[in-house]
Amino acid sequence: MKLSNIKPISFLKSDAARIVTELSETREPLIITQNGEAKLVVQDIASYEAQRQTIALLKILALGEKEIAQGKVTMAADVFAELDQLDKKDGA
Incomplete structure (x- = not known):
């Protein structure tokens, strides 16, 4: 997994539409952090x-x-x- 696929929760809030497009194309999961700790994984369907x-x-x-x-x-x-x-x- 690429290190660039780890983002803070603020990124999810501000770039949701772009995230959907990127995940659909790359099929790479995105790890969301909160206060520096991994909290969830977002992936395409x-x-x-x-x-x-x-x-x-x-x-x-x-x-x-x-x-x-x-x-x-x-x-x-x-x-x-x-x-x-x-x-x-x-x-x-």
């Missing part, structure tokens, strides 16, 4: 949505790993056999 999707996928992976560790698994061959049985019942 496309980056925000991509980040949310990434987090959702990571949660699914973590859940899958947890279920594997707990032994909550079914062998693929068993799943396919069950699906074959369901197909035979539906075809009859």
Whole structure:
């Protein structure tokens, strides 16, 4: 992250329209400080949505790993056999 992407809250107040344009173009987040301390991050909506999707996928992976560790698994061959049985019942 570029150091120029850290600005005081007064910058956010006075340059909001320009910030929207820049963030939409660069897709780089902007860190806002208050009294010299980082307080919030501003980012464009496309980056925000991509980040949310990434987090959702990571949660699914973590859940899958947890279920594997707990032994909550079914062998693929068993799943396919069950699906074959369901197909035979539906075809009859």
